[in-house]
Amino acid sequence: MSVLRLLGLGWWLQLKMRSRSAFDGALAIVYPLFFATSVFLIYRQSASSTALVAAAVGASVMGVWSAVATTASTSLQNERRQGTLELLVGAPRPFALIVVPITLSMATIGLYSLVATLVWGRLVFGIEVSFVHPLTFALACVVTALGVAVMGFVLAVSAVRYRSAWALGSALELPIWLTCGFLVPLSILPDWVRPVSWLVPVTWGVSAIKAAALGGQPWPGIAMCLGVAAGYALLGTLLARRMVDSARTHATLALT
Amino acid sequence: MTSSVRIFFLGGLTSYRALFSWLSPWVLVPTFVLGPIFQILFFAYVGRSAGVGSDSFFLIGNAVQYASIPCLFAMGNTIDGERYSHTLGLLLVSPARRTPLFLGRALPVIVNGFVVSLFALVVGAVVLGVKLPLASLPLLAFVVAVSAFACTGLGLVTAALALRVRETATLSNLVFGMLLIFCGVNVPLSALPGWMAAVAGWLPLTHGIAAARELAAGAPFSAVARTVGAEAGVGAIYLVIGLVLLxxxxxxSRRRATLELA
Known part of the structure; x- marks a missing residue:
């Protein structure tokens, strides 16, 4: 119960902090919209209206990853810069439980972007998505956001020693969009990409979201997204413990 | 005269070298090597998936457009970086003439944008298997250089706005996104709504991308000379607007005492 309270309060506090800058908030929503708009304009030239609707659903999820990729990779750097990293590490709770709410709040902002992209597609491009399973769609979106948040958690703890972590996160934005089935079917990518994509939770999340919105079986995707995300959570927890132990031993917590 | 030339070259070089937080392989490789390649691949595959355009179309559009990353961000940083390191006040109280001061800072940025864009073009062509006519390569390089110049002109405008806006990187991201949509990067201007195509004509990169596509299709330089001239003209207009705005x-900012507050 206290773990859930910690996660909940941490998430809410981080979400409020992230909502302070209107300029940054607008960017989190608008930046993926630029790419989504390009995608809509490309698909509008195609003869298939079904493809345009599928593109709208896929493009809407891009913002969730976009909201996490760069910010998560720099999140611990920012804590260090603010002088709060030592306080977080010193808290009488596993470090992983402190970091996950940070990336969870980022993914929540990404959900705003998801909604904004669908609304943008509807209002500007007249793309009407008639959700086949609306409730399952909402659940798939939440599960995908959770999966993305856990990916962000792994990224955050992996990049803690990397001074220019923002560049790494920024560089990961497009490869994930490309290889995880947001817009491009995995079947047209080179064969070796597919097994790699299956190891990323968001691939299964996107598949579930598309199935829930356009018709299909969303539940296997939801289950796989949760399962792979659990693996990432375990990996991130082990990494976080190792990083913290190493930083304490070598007295490098405050250093990059 | 001598001091202006010195400010132009030495000041520009020193200012560029001061971007030391950028000039690291840890930043350069993800940003300028992986970034453009993945943008090209992303849109090329989206095009394949939609059954629209060709690899060559997406390659050229995105390779040339990626010049905007260094051109916008590095120029924006000429003001924001100075403010961050508390040297903006020192810079602006100096008696140096502003035109060579800021144009000198633009020169290395143009070279940077040119190199990034050309690299993306060549590597993207290899990865996607697009064959560019060998004879067109020098002319393509020239068009890329003109496009980088034009985009740096727009970068100078964003640098000027940095005197009033705190989040320069955010502003540069927004401008980058506008260029992505409006300049015919992934969608031909003929497929854009009329007002967007009209706006595109007044933005940097639009004419450069169009000229590069024609050259890659085998057109002689004489066929694109006017388009390249238009690109250079648009760049010059933005450069002047940027200097005036600065x-x-x-x-x-002196009158309102807001130099450090933006």
Whole structure:
């Protein structure tokens, strides 16, 4: 119960902090919209209206990853810069439980972007998505956001020693969009990409979201997204413990 | 005269070298090597998936457009970086003439944008298997250089706005996104709504991308000379607007004492 309270309060506090800058908030929503708009304009030239609707659903999820990729990779750097990293590490709770709410709040902002992209597609491009399973769609979106948040958690703890972590996160934005089935079917990518994509939770999340919105079986995707995300959570927890132990031993917590 | 030339070359070089937080392989490789390649691949595959356009179309559009990353961000940083390191005030109280001061800072940025864009073009062509006519390569390089110049002109405008806006990187991201949509990067201008195509004509990169596509299709330089001239003209207009805006906002920020507050 206290773990859930910690996660909940941490998430809410981080979400409020992230909502302070209107300029940054607008960017989190608008930046993926630029790419989504390009995608809509490309698909509008195609003869298939079904493809345009599928593109709208896929493009809407891009913002969730976009909201996490760069910010998560720099999140611990920012804590260090603010002088709060030592306080977080010193808290009488596993470090992983402190970091996950940070990336969870980022993914929540990404959900705003998801909604904004669908609304943008509807209002500007007249793309009407008639959700086949609306409730399952909402659940798939939440599960995908959770999966993305856990990916962000792994990224955050992996990049803690990397001074220019923002560049790494920024560089990961497009490869994930490309290889995880947001817009491009995995079947047209080179064969070796597919097994790699299956190891990323968001691939299964996107598949579930598309199935829930356009018709299909969303539940296997939801289950796989949760399962792979659990693996990432375990990996991130082990990494976080190792990083913290190493930083304490070598007295490098405050250093990059 | 001598001091202006010195400010132009040495000041520009020193300012560029001061971007040391950028000039690291840890930043350069993800940003300038992986970034453009993945943008090209992303849109090329989206095009394949939609059954629209060709690899060559997406390659050229995105390779040339990626010049905007260094051109916008590095120029924006000429003001924001100075403010961050508390040297903006020192810079602006110096008696140096502003035109060579800021144009000198633009020169290395143009070279940077040119190299990034050309690299993306060549590597993207290899990865996607697009064959560019060998004879067109020098001319393509020239068009890329003109496009980088034009985009740096726009970068100078965003640098000027940095005297009033705190989040320069955010502003540069927004401008980058506008260029992505409007300049015919992934969608031909003929497929854009009329008003967007009209706006595109007044933005940097639009004419450069169009000229590069024609050259890659085998057109002689004489066929694109006017388009390249238009690209250079648009760049020159933005450069002048940027210099005027810098002067105006500098005076305003002194009058309102907001130099360090933006």
């Amino acid at each position: 002067r105006f906002l500098e005076i305003e």
